[in-house]
Amino acid sequence: MLQVLLDAIVLGCSYALMAVGLNMVYGLLRIIHVAHAALYTLGAYVGLYCLLNLSQSLWISLFVGALFSAIVGVLMYRIIYSPALTAPRYVPLIAGAGVFIASQELFRLLAGPYPYSFDAHFQFLSIMTPNLRVTETQMLMITFMVVAFLCLFILINKTNLGLMWRACTQDMELAASSGININLIIAINFMIGSALAGSAGILMALYRNSVFPTMGAMVSYKAFVVIVLGGFGSIPGAAIAGIILAIAESFLGMVPIFNLPREAIAFLVMILVLMFKPKGLFGR
Amino acid sequence: MLLNVQDVEIAYNRIKVLWGVTLCVGEGEIVSLLGANGAGKSTLLKGIMGIAPLHRGSISFLEKDVSKKRPWEKAKMGVAYIPEGGRVFPDLTVEENLMLIASLHKEAFDVKENLDLVYSLFPVLKERLQQKAGTLSGGERQMLAIGRALMSKPKLLLIDEVSMGLMPKLVSEVFNTLSLLKEYGISILLTEQNVPEALAISDRGYVLENGRITISGNSEELLGNEMVKTSFLGL
Amino acid sequence: MRRFLCIVMVLMFVLCGLLSVDAMAQETVKIGFITPLTGFAAADGYSSLESAKLAVDYVNEHGGINGKKLELISYDDGCQPDQASALTRKLIENDKVAVVISGSYSSPSRAAAVICQQAKVPFTSTYAVHPSIVEAGEYCHRIGMAAPIQGRVGGYFAARELGAKRIALLIMNNDFGVSLAEAFKETALKLGAEIVYEKKYPLGETEFRSYLNAIKAADPDLLYAPGYYNEAANIVSQAREVGLRCWLMGDEGYDSPKFIELAKTAANGVFITTDLNRDSDRPMTRYFLEKYKERTNIDADMVGASGFDAVMLVSHILNKVGTKADDIIRYWDTIENFEDCATGPIITFQERSAIRPMDIQIVLNNQFRYFYRYYEPEIIYLNPPSGGK
Ligand SMILES: Nc1ncnc2c1ncn2[C@@H]1O[C@H](COP(=O)(O)OP(=O)(O)OP(=O)(O)O)[C@@H](O)[C@H]1O
Numbered sequence: 075m076l077q078v079l080l081d082a083i084v085l086g087c088s089y090a091l092m093a094v095g096l097n098m099v100y101g102l103l104r105i106i107h108v109a110h111a112a113l114y115t116l117g118a119y120v121g122l123y124c125l126l127n128l129s130q131s132l133w134i135s136l137f138v139g140a141l142f143s144a145i146v147g148v149l150m151y152r153i154i155y156s157p158a159l160t161a162p163r164y165v166p167l168i169a170g171a172g173v174f175i176a177s178q179e180l181f182r183l184l185a186g187p188y189p190y191s192f193d194a195h196f197q198f199l200s201i202m203t204p205n206l207r208v209t210e211t212q213m214l215m216i217t218f219m220v221v222a223f224l225c226l227f228i229l230i231n232k233t234n235l236g237l238m239w240r241a242c243t244q245d246m247e248l249a250a251s252s253g254i255n256i257n258l259i260i261a262i263n264f265m266i267g268s269a270l271a272g273s274a275g276i277l278m279a280l281y282r283n284s285v286f287p288t289m290g291a292m293v294s295y296k297a298f299v300v301i302v303l304g305g306f307g308s309i310p311g312a313a314i315a316g317i318i319l320a321i322a323e324s325f326l327g328m329v330p331i332f333n334l335p336r337e338a339i340a341f342l343v344m345i346l347v348l349m350f351k352p353k354g355l356f357g358r
Numbered sequence: 359m360l361l362n363v364q365d366v367e368i369a370y371n372r373i374k375v376l377w378g379v380t381l382c383v384g385e386g387e388i389v390s391l392l393g394a395n396g397a398g399k400s401t402l403l404k405g406i407m408g409i410a411p412l413h414r415g416s417i418s419f420l421e422k423d424v425s426k427k428r429p430w431e432k433a434k435m436g437v438a439y440i441p442e443g444g445r446v447f448p449d450l451t452v453e454e455n456l457m458l459i460a461s462l463h464k465e466a467f468d469v470k471e472n473l474d475l476v477y478s479l480f481p482v483l484k485e486r487l488q489q490k491a492g493t494l495s496g497g498e499r500q501m502l503a504i505g506r507a508l509m510s511k512p513k514l515l516l517i518d519e520v521s522m523g524l525m526p527k528l529v530s531e532v533f534n535t536l537s538l539l540k541e542y543g544i545s546i547l548l549t550e551q552n553v554p555e556a557l558a559i560s561d562r563g564y565v566l567e568n569g570r571i572t573i574s575g576n577s578e579e580l581l582g583n584e585m586v587k588t589s590f591l592g593l
Numbered sequence: 594m595r596r597f598l599c600i601v602m603v604l605m606f607v608l609c610g611l612l613s614v615d616a617m618a619q620e621t622v623k624i625g626f627i628t629p630l631t632g633f634a635a636a637d638g639y640s641s642l643e644s645a646k647l648a649v650d651y652v653n654e655h656g657g658i659n660g661k662k663l664e665l666i667s668y669d670d671g672c673q674p675d676q677a678s679a680l681t682r683k684l685i686e687n688d689k690v691a692v693v694i695s696g697s698y699s700s701p702s703r704a705a706a707v708i709c710q711q712a713k714v715p716f717t718s719t720y721a722v723h724p725s726i727v728e729a730g731e732y733c734h735r736i737g738m739a740a741p742i743q744g745r746v747g748g749y750f751a752a753r754e755l756g757a758k759r760i761a762l763l764i765m766n767n768d769f770g771v772s773l774a775e776a777f778k779e780t781a782l783k784l785g786a787e788i789v790y791e792k793k794y795p796l797g798e799t800e801f802r803s804y805l806n807a808i809k810a811a812d813p814d815l816l817y818a819p820g821y822y823n824e825a826a827n828i829v830s831q832a833r834e835v836g837l838r839c840w841l842m843g844d845e846g847y848d849s850p851k852f853i854e855l856a857k858t859a860a861n862g863v864f865i866t867t868d869l870n871r872d873s874d875r876p877m878t879r880y881f882l883e884k885y886k887e888r889t890n891i892d893a894d895m896v897g898a899s900g901f902d903a904v905m906l907v908s909h910i911l912n913k914v915g916t917k918a919d920d921i922i923r924y925w926d927t928i929e930n931f932e933d934c935a936t937g938p939i940i941t942f943q944e945r946s947a948i949r950p951m952d953i954q955i956v957l958n959n960q961f962r963y964f965y966r967y968y969e970p971e972i973i974y975l976n977p978p979s980g981g982k
């Protein structure tokens with residue numbers, strides 16, 4: 075039981091890291107950033123490239139992958155979302171979906187359709203007892219998620235930048251006329267969210283030992299379920315809901331008579347939330 | 359001239375709302391912008407702040423052309439804008455609302471001095487520092503909105519319908535406060551439905567009709583104008 | 594001046610026309626190929642198409658089709674049935690191909706089969722397993738192993754050869770996984786095994802630990818997990834990680850060097866049912882394995898081998914009987930012991946599905962190795978021929 079819980083939490087970390095970026099964008103711009111999952115895949119590919127060609131170190135590949143995703147995330151905003159902001163809301167949605175689909179084909183063209191293995195060697199803590207096994211990768215994912223969320227929490231609640239960010243989520247126009255450079259805040263917002271997505275991609279590539287063009291698809295569905303569950307725009311909501319969803323999936327998946335695939339459980343959860351608590355568990 | 363608006367046109371979705379508006383605000387002046395609902399007063403203030411893009415014309419502030427400047431750049435230059443309806447950041451506390459502005463302008467000014475000014479004008483804010491701004495009463499929120507603007511120690515204050523939703527006693531209190539601001543070297547351009555009170559504290563005024571300035575003059579002239587009398591004063 | 598221009602234009606058109614007639618003169622024999630080159634199945638589509646091209650080159654190097662060049666016209670169906678239908682129509686109506694080959698999954702292949710049957714154009718699927726593909730009608734064949742056979746072979750191996758009594762099933766929820774699992778289950782139950790766990794998972798799933806923990810609790814002798822190598826690599830490595838100590842068994846979907854690359858050492862000891870024997874010394878198998886590697890720089894997989902075989906078989910038939918659909922179909926059903934293919938020799942076609950000896954391979958030392966071969970008619974035939982062995 076403990077083992078299942080732990081495995082679920084590790085999985086939940088990946089959902090949470092993805093959903094946070096989505097929620098940061100939604101909170102600020104009220105758009106659903108479908109192309110976010112492309113950055114997950116991008117991070118994994120760039121990380122892999124780094125690992126194969128630049129350095130054997132996982133840490134460097136993690137850093138470079140996240141950095142690359144961050145830059146591309148900002149470009150995505152400037153090129154596809156920024157012009158579409160004043161248009162009806164489905165326009166950025168469709169634009170994002172288009173970019174996501176195109177990105178899968180782009181990865182395929184550049185790197186080929188086959189999955190690559192992500193074979194990084196690194197040293198980290200691990201727990202190996204008869205009752206509980208936490209592999210090094212699992213430990214790394216949990217640590218990364220905890221550190222990332224702590225940093226994010228401090229950034230948002232304890233720093234000036236965070237104060238400006240919160241002001242922007244509440245009233246963008248007022249924020250701009252108060253002297254906040256909203257373009258900068260939006261860029262930073264995309265940078266952080268995209269870097270988290272990119273790192274999630276690398277960590278999952280490491281965990282699954284595979285990188286392939288469509289690896290973002292499943293996570294992106296899950297991330298949407300997570301933001302519905304956690305409440306649109308809520309960052310702690312995304313973190314907690316990601317883990318709750320993974321736990322629900324894992325435990326319901328274990329019940330023998332409950333013969334539903336994991337995906338169906340996720341959407342069932344989403345429908346239930348929409349029916350009984352449409353603003354999500356932590357939504358305002 | 360502190361602010362010079364030259365021949366400005368603004369349109370929403372290609373429908374023109376302002377047609378060649380020209381006006382100015384001098385140093386230390388309080389200027390009223392009068393007009394019926396939908397005349398384009400709010401739009402003009404947004405245009406000056408840079409929130410609504412100009413289709414034509416130019417705006418200069420402190421003799422510099424600022425037509426293309428972004429709102430936050432203008433804010434840094436010393437323009438503060440108080441939009442309609444006491445808009446504040448509802449999920450930030452009163453203190454955060456004030457300190458946010460202070461932090462954005464901290465190079466130029468003494469935060470404590472500004473804060474003291476705000477508290478002396480609106481003592482009630484001091485009692486509610488830790489309260490979420492969204493839970494303030496309408497009047498308190500309006501005070502916070504003005505207080506926020508003052509935290510940047512602006513040279514020019516753009517105020518949209520400051521009296522909206524305030525009880526009459528508070529309205530005169532707020533106008534009193536505004537006239538006090540003159541002494542701190544703050545010039546004001548305000549729109550107002552409460553014409554007599556507005557003109558009482560103003561040096562000059564403009565009347566905006568269907569997006570065009572039709573009458574302008576100093577406050578006494580406007581108070582004596584037949585058209586102003588019939589349309590705004592109900593005389 | 595204008596008239597002059599007109600004349601020049603008309604002349605050019607006529608010339609073009611003459612040229613194209615000229616081009617027609619060196620006629621080719623066209624075969625159509627649909628395969629997913631985009632979307633989630635793009636990797637299989639790539640293997641399939643490259644192998645088919647390899648076979649076309651082979652055929653053309655060895656005299657073509659009765660002296661004419663063999664031409665492969667391929668389209669990308671994105672693994673979507675609606676695309677597959679539309680493109681199959683295009684192959685038949687615009688490109689006028691003699692035969693349509695599908696290098697795609699079961700549902701697009703089924704869609705293409707229906708169109709070909711209506712148009713009376715011979716069709717064959719390569720590695721798609723679902724029974725209904727050939728049920729479209731007499732014009733539709735299958736080169737790969739039908740699910741009922743492959744699942745049955747798996748069942749025999751698990752319950753008879755390995756003697757597994759308690760069996761767990763972890764099934765990929767699509768035509769492929771489900772139809773294999775059905776046949777496997779039927780056989781295993783018939784042979785006296787018991788199913789102690791059964792679960793379906795969606796294509797693209799990556800996290801299996803919770804299922805595997807439940808399986809571990811059910812304490813099976815063997816886990817049969819029909820699916821593709823991407824998911825399988827995760828299942829296998831996570832199974833080893835959670836400490837599941839039982840036989841692991843898969844299918845031809847695992848049959849790709851990528852499976853071993855992704856699952857790393859966890860792949861060792863996994864059994865699969867397949868028809869590509871990498872240890873075989875049959876010349877065609879060796880030719881395919883070597884040339885494919887040379888051409889693409891990747892090791893060949895089962896999907897590719899099926900695509901290769903389909904083109905080889907079709908060109909053999911075209912060589913024998915020409916391009917008339919009815920002749921092709923009549924001859925097709927009489928084929929026996931066709932050896933020019935990379936997978937095991939095709940003994941015959943029964944109910945339009947290829948019948949061949951079936952292999953069990955095991956991963957040892959990070960390589961697929963030959964382990965066991967079934968020849969028994971009651972196992973490898975769709976409907977065992979009457980009169981027993
Ligand atoms: N965002 C917008 N999109 C389209 N039209 C707008 C928009 N904002 C204002 N308008 C139109 O522009 C005109 C001027 O509006 P504005 O808000 O400037 O008037 P106002 O003078 O401030 O009126 P009030 O006294 O009622 O506040 C109105 O006809 C209004 O409908």
Ligand SMILES: [Mg+2]
Binds near residue numbers: 400
């Ligand atoms: Mg207004």
